[in-house]
Amino acid sequence: MPRLADTPLSVLDLAPIRQGGSAADSFAESVALARLTERLGFTRYWVAEHHSIDGIASAATAVLIGHLAERTSHIRVGSGGIMLPNHPPLVIAEQFGTLETLYPGRIDLGLGRAPGSDGATMAAMRRDPRAGVDDFPQRLEELRGFLDDERTDQRVRAIPGQGTKVPIWLLGSSDYSARLAAREGLPFAFAAQFAPAQLHDALRLYRDNFQPSSVLDAPYAMVGLPVVAAESDEQAEFLASTARQKFLGMIRGRRTKALPPVERLDWSTLEQAQVEQFFGAAVIGGPQRVHDGLEAFLDATGADELMIHTDVYAQQDRLRSYEILAELWQTGRTEHS
Numbered sequence: 001m002p003r004l005a006d007t008p009l010s011v012l013d014l015a016p017i018r019q020g021g022s023a024a025d026s027f028a029e030s031v032a033l034a035r036l037t038e039r040l041g042f043t044r045y046w047v048a049e050h051h052s053i054d055g056i057a058s059a060a061t062a063v064l065i066g067h068l069a070e071r072t073s074h075i076r077v078g079s080g081g082i083m084l085p086n087h088p089p090l091v092i093a094e095q096f097g098t099l100e101t102l103y104p105g106r107i108d109l110g111l112g113r114a115p116g117s118d119g120a121t122m123a124a125m126r127r128d129p130r131a132g133v134d135d136f137p138q139r140l141e142e143l144r145g146f147l148d149d150e151r152t153d154q155r156v157r158a159i160p161g162q163g164t165k166v167p168i169w170l171l172g173s174s175d176y177s178a179r180l181a182a183r184e185g186l187p188f189a190f191a192a193q194f195a196p197a198q199l200h201d202a203l204r205l206y207r208d209n210f211q212p213s214s215v216l217d218a219p220y221a222m223v224g225l226p227v228v229a230a231e232s233d234e235q236a237e238f239l240a241s242t243a244r245q246k247f248l249g250m251i252r253g254r255r256t257k258a259l260p261p262v263e264r265l266d267w268s269t270l271e272q273a274q275v276e277q278f279f280g281a282a283v284i285g286g287p288q289r290v291h292d293g294l295e296a297f298l299d300a301t302g303a304d305e306l307m308i309h310t311d312v313y314a315q316q317d318r319l320r321s322y323e324i325l326a327e328l329w330q331t332g333r334t335e336h337s
Contacts, residue, residue, distance in 0.1 A: 003298040004291065009329055010044040011037050011322070012080050012193060012224050012309040015057040015064065018258035019313075026057040027067065029315045034068045036319055038075040040326035044108055045072070046080030046307065055246070055257040062095040069103040078108025080189065080224070080307065081171040084140065085113065085133050090158055093146030097161025110169040110189060111140065113177060137180060144168065167215075169222070178202040185213020193224040193309040196281035203301060222305040225297065226282040228312060229324035233285040239321075240284045241265060243311040247275045260313050291328045 013033060015026045034045045047064050050056040058064055061079050069077040082092055092109070100107045113136045145151070146158035147166050170181040170188055173195035181188035188206045192199045203221055210219040226243065230236035241261040248267055249256050251274050267275070283293035294306070310321045 004294050004329060005331075007298060007303065008043040008305040009041075009325060010076075010222070010305060010307040011042055011046065012307045013045065013047050013058070014050065014309070014311075015047055016258045016311065017055050017057050019256070019260065021257070023057040027064070029318075030064070031068060031071045032315070033319060033322065034072050034075065034077070037322055037326075038072050040322065041330070042075060042322075042326075043305065044076035044078060044307075046078050046108065046110060048080045049083050049086070049112075051086075054255045062092075062099065065107070066099055066102065069099065069106060074106070076106050076108055077103070078169075079110045081110035081112040081169070083112045083114060084136060084143065089139050089143035090146055090156065093143055093158035093161040096166045097147065097158050097164045100164040100166045101160045107166055108169060109166045110171050111143075112171045140168075140170075140180070140184070172202065174198050175202050175205050178206040179209060182206045182209035182219070183211055185211050185216050187216060187220040187222065189222040189224060189307065191224045192281040193226045193307075194278050197277070199223065199281065199301065203303075220304050221302075222307055223281075223297075223301060223303040224307045224309055226279060226284075227290065227294075227308045227310055227321065227325065228282075228284045229287065229290045229310075229321040229328075230317070231286060231320075233289050236285045236289075238263065239312045239317050240279075240282070242313040244275050244279070246311065247278045251275065258311070258313050287324055287328060290324065294328070 011033065013030050015030050017023055017026045037045060045068060047058040047061055049058065049061040051059050061082055065077050065079065084092065096107060096109045113133050146161050147164055149163050150157060168186055170177045170186050171191060172178055173191040175198060178188055182205065190199055190202050206221060207219045212218070228236045228240045230239055238261050242258055244265060245259045248265065248271060251271055281297065283290055283297065285293065308325060310318050312318050312321065
């Protein structure tokens with residue numbers, strides 16, 4: 001049974017900086033994409049925290065969320081995610097409490113457990129590079145306390161923040177966050193856009209162990225998915241070479257700005273296999289291939305929502321990819337009505 005027409009679609013944006021472009025260009029293009037996907041009916045628009053990485057401009061994640069929320073009207077805007085080990089929970093509660101106060105009912109707080117930085121960057125953020133993440137559940141509990149209603153014994157409050165109850169999502173690429181989200185009765189988002197290997201195991205553990213809470217009566221799983229849609233299969237594969245070059249650079253220890261697409265990549269058989277591991281869940285092609293790929297993915301995962309990440313070089317190609325997705329989605333909805 002077709003599922004795409006009934007599945008909410010959302011956007012993951014890393015605010016990419018392309019070769020020959022600037023961070024200012026990236027922010028303007030993110031605003032244009034947010035406005036387009038809002039008009040097309042997408043549910044939420046998330047940006048992610050990364051530090052000291054060439055080609056990614058979303059380091060000041062809360063600031064960028066406010067910029068996007070101010071320039072849109074109703075799409076939900078949030079983090080995919082904030083790396084909680086990098087920050088005092090009180091500061092995150094204040095930031096997202098402020099956002100929720102300014103843009104009520106539109107802010108999401110997705111949280112990641114990994115620091116997401118190398119040792120030198122962690123030290124620059126005044127975080128001990130040797131510090132682990134074993135205290136993540138305690139940090140999560142503290143953060144939730146700053147966003148929930150004030151307790152009578154509470155000495156420190158998040159102002160703004162207290163009582164805003166900003167929706168919290170747990171993000172992950174392994175089974176750890178799946179288990180924690182299940183235990184806490186929180187929505188879960190799996191990062192199949194770069195780490196699809198444990199997707200099915202994580203979803204199974206989340207659903208099998210879910211405990212209803214005041215937040216959710218039943219599990220709700222969103223999956224981040226790399227998608228490149230174009231007018232033809234060949235054009236989509238060509239455009240996807242930008243993302244493949246990015247992962248190839250990571251394998252070789254080099255991070256670069258987004259590179260123009262190429263007809264062929266100069267890589268070894270081993271490097272190709274390593275790059276394709278990142279793309280294990282990718283859906284790349286013309287409209288029919290993308291439609292069939294998304295339907296097959298939804299059948300296999302039962303995802304409640306898809307968060308689409310389209311990593312291509314040119315802004316017009318990125319916008320068109322989301323337009324094609326929306327056309328497929330709307331066509332299915334029309335056929336079902």
